Amino acid sequence: MADSTNLPTLENIRKKIRRLIKAPSTSQITDAQLDDYINTFVLYDIPQELKLDILQTTLIFYTQPYKDIYENSDDPNSDLYNIKNIYSMFTGPLIIGGRVATLFNSKQQFYNYYPPQNYKETIGTGTGTQSHFSGTLEYKPILQKSLYISSVGLTGEKIVVYDNGQGQLEGDTVFGSIDYKTGSFDIDFSNCPGINEEVYAQYEPIKVSKPTALLAHGGQFILRPVPDKVYKVEIQAYRRPTILLENGDNPDLAQWWQYIAYGAAKKIFEERMDQNSLNLIFPELHRQEILVLRRTISQLSQQRAATIYDGQTSPTNKIGDF
Secondary structure (H helix, E strand, O other): OOOHHHOOOHHHHHHHHHHHHOOOOOOOOOHHHHHHHHHHHHHHHHHHHOOOHHHEEEEEEEOOOOOOEEEOEOOOOOOOEOHHHHEEEEEEEEEEOOEEEEEEOOHHHHHHHOOOOOEEEEEEEOOOOOOEEEEEOOOOOEOOOOOEEEEEEOOOOEEEEEEOOOOEEEEOEEEEEEOOOOOEEEEEEOOOEOOOOEEEEEEOEOOOOOOOEEEEEOOEEEEEOOOOOOOEEEEEEEEOOOOOOOOOOOOOOHHHHHHHHHHHHHHHHHHHOOHHHHHHHHHHHHHHHHHHHHHHHHHHHHHHHHOEEOOEEOOOOOOEEO
């Protein structure tokens, strides 16, 4: 009969930790407190320290015409639901519309390749009594969230209106709208521009086409060029490990259970500033980490060997932390 004390359950992970930290009683540290240490290590330390093949998956979402930014969603029906918490990082290959594309995780590198191109034009002149202005911007389509309209009021105060990415203008306005595709705008300022004060529009004109690059940064994806139609985006991702909540819950791989126990114990000793105990458990923590990594190291070695062709290594996409 199998020894139930060695099953990789949350209950046995707790027991292991209690033996390591010499706290057998819940009066010394509660199960709920242990679970906080356990899941902090599982959700944040493991993805940061180890890139494990079992956690690799593919995230798929679809673009919308003239929309360049795709953000973390609170809607459970969205393809991008809770991605900021579910995934720890993104890596290549990145496929957009059936073609390999370039993945960036650095905003500086991304905008070095795709620098903003702002344009400024006069869309009207204040009379001191006129608050309503409408017309069509000179260049279109325009990038969502790039438009702002400004002027100076009757008493010298600034007037600023900006688009919210949904076709509405917000700020010093009673009403305002912008059609990103046609450049048509309609705005009613809450304060009238002063006599002979210019009303300026600043924005970024765009050329839409099939995207060839994506920036994964700060809980959002940014595409360039801006999509002209619907495209399927497939990006390799590392999801966070499964949280452990119930006594019988198991980690994603059974072999992780002792590694998790030693990792949680390490966090407890660090919080207690117990350096002697840290030194004692570190060799076994390191050994358990090696055991967890062994499977992934073997797979990565096979993948590297597969990239060799005619003596040259195939290029790979950049890795993106999210």
